[in-house]
Amino acid sequence: MTATLDLIVIGAGMAGITAAKKCSKAGWSVAIVDELPYGGTCALRGCDPKKMLRAGAEAIEAARRLSGKGITGEPRINWPELMKHKESFTDPVPESMEAGLKEAGVRPLHGRARFTAEDRIEIEGQGEIAFRHALIATGAKPRLLEFPGAEKLIDSTDFLNLAELPQRITFVGGGYISFEFAHIAARAGAQVTILDRRTRQLKMFDPDLVDMLLDRSRAAGIEIIDEAAIERVEDADGAHRVVYRTADKSHTVEADLVVHGAGRVPSIDHLELGAAGIETEQGGVKVTPWLQSPSSPRIFAAGDAAASPGKPLTPVAVFEGKIAVSNMLTEKRTEPDYTGVPSVVFTIPELARVGMLEEEARARGDVEVRFTDTSGWFSQKRLGESHAGVKVITAKDGKILGAHMFGPDYAELINIFSLAIKLGLTAAQVKTMPAAYPTGASDIGSLF
Incomplete structure (x- = not known):
């Protein structure tokens, strides 16, 4: 591609796809690039597949709650069949997203992108592309864990693709991911433990209701241990042994699977932002209130990749993407309105x-x-x-x-x-x- 694009979007999640279509509709020449299948975290590796699996857990829980109230028998989850149910939604997404982009006049590209100058990116093995504007919408990735044996943990993407569900599962971290997946796994028959280094879990939510959730989680068979600092994860008879410390005492828990639920960070370190003069803060792309890079004005960022005031939620990413490209198109300084954005932990x-x-x-x-x-x-x-x-x-x-x-x-x-x-x-x-x-x-x- 030799002509200078009006816009290159880096990241084919919901923010990037929405933004690319909006600019193309306005008559701009637009391309979008991602090294992963199109659709982003929410559609492929997060919100949507999680709720597909949760449907099975909800059915189990509903039957158990009404046991003795007209419902008899002990229902169970067939994990491989539930996974096929999830895949019936996720598998068609990348092709459908790409087809929609082509129909909208957006050129879809595949591969790892990095900046080589303020107005250029290079796609691995495909050469450079020049642009007038760029939107960084690369989302987030699991935070790096720095204890011995951290490489033995699987992340949320891996969990959502498990062919079989192990019997004993330990989640590291006490946030959304751990609690949501723990509630699914517990209803599927697994023995579940959550280890959290903090005193309070889900600190962005009302503490009185979090306490109610903790009680309900324990009633569902989930063990929750707070102030638990992970010391190491080691092999143990074909499984794993998680060694953690509470106060001044060391403990262990045996697990067939250990899952990383200890937070996510902006996925931008592979972009070589320095080559384009793009500054970062709080781990994300530094942006003005109107989502523009102050150090490289042709660059904008939206969603989890941006160090904006918005919460790391799909609806926020989508409307930030829309605002960013509107500001490109009109050269105005419209700021996103974050008023009234709800957030949910999809436990049961x-x-x-x-x-x-x-x-x-x-x-x-x-x-x-x-x-x-x-x-x-x-x-x-x-x-x-x-x-x-x-x-x-x-x-x-x-x-x-x-x-x-x-x-x-x-x-x-x-x-x-x-x-x-x-x-x-x-x-x-x-x-x-x-x-x-x-x-x-x-x-x-x-x-x-």
């Missing part, structure tokens, strides 16, 4: 959050905080669920500042609070919503 049941934590809200002034234990409500009673709760935070003027939920189907219900926060609605206005009955949404009026 799920933990959801939107807006401020209680601690953040109280630091800003006088607020009203209402916590409701909803475990005895009809919505949970009909499912046999024992743990559920909601915390809603409102300002003095009644506007909703934050909502925190733990319980069945609350991942859907949190979206109503997301819209309320986005639009600046008050609790009184939300309570006027006539909801279908009986549904989870019909509970909202009683939560304020």
Whole structure:
């Protein structure tokens, strides 16, 4: 390719694909490159395949909760068949994504890319490409672990492709990945342990509801050990022995599989950003509030690769990609609006959050905080669920500042609070919503 492209997008995840199509539609010459199959983490190695596997765990849990309440027998997961169910979604994605890009006029390229100058990249084995603008949307990768034996761990991608599920699984780290996968594995019959070096797990979520999740996790058979510093992972009779320390005492846990769930970092170190004068901070590409590199203005970044205020979530990556290319196209300085972005830990049941934590809200002034234990409500009673709760935070003027939920189907219900926060609605206005009955949404009026 000898002509100078208007835009080269590095990373064919949802942020990059959305941005590439938008610019091509505007008449720009656009190419996109990725060394991995098109679709990105969410569609192929994260959100979507995880929820496909979770469907099996949900079915098992639903049957167990209603055991003795009209449901009999002991259901079980056939892991290889569940994996085929997952693959029925993931396998067609790369070809479908690439076809959609071609139809939109975007040239798809494959291979590892690196910058060779401020206006050029090189694709391994394919030569250089000149560009007017570039969008870095390379996502994130597992954080490097530095204890002996760390190479024995598998990452989240490997877990989502396991042909068989081992009997004993230990997760290192107490974040989204560990808890979500642990809840799937436990319902599939595995003996599960989570080792976390921190005192508090899932610190971005309401601590009262996290405590409720921890209780529910333990009830599901998951062992959770906090303040556990991994010392090493070693071979042990065809399996693994994880050696960890709590306070001043050393412990071990035997596992057939050890999974890295200890965080992710921007995947940018292979790009040779220095050749283009691109600065980094907090591990990501340094950007202005409008997602432009201050040191290399023709370069923009979006999603997990950017050191922006946005959370590492797919919807954030998508709208950051749209904002970045809009700023390229119009030469304006539009900033992303992160108001009302919800976040969910897809355990069983799920933990959801939107807006401020209680601690953040109280630091800003006088607020009203209402916590409701909803475990005895009809919505949970009909499912046999024992743990559920909601915390809603409102300002003095009644506007909703934050909502925190733990319980069945609350991942859907949190979206109503997301819209309320986005639009600046008050609790009184939300309570006027006539909801279908009986549904989870019909509970909202009683939560304020």
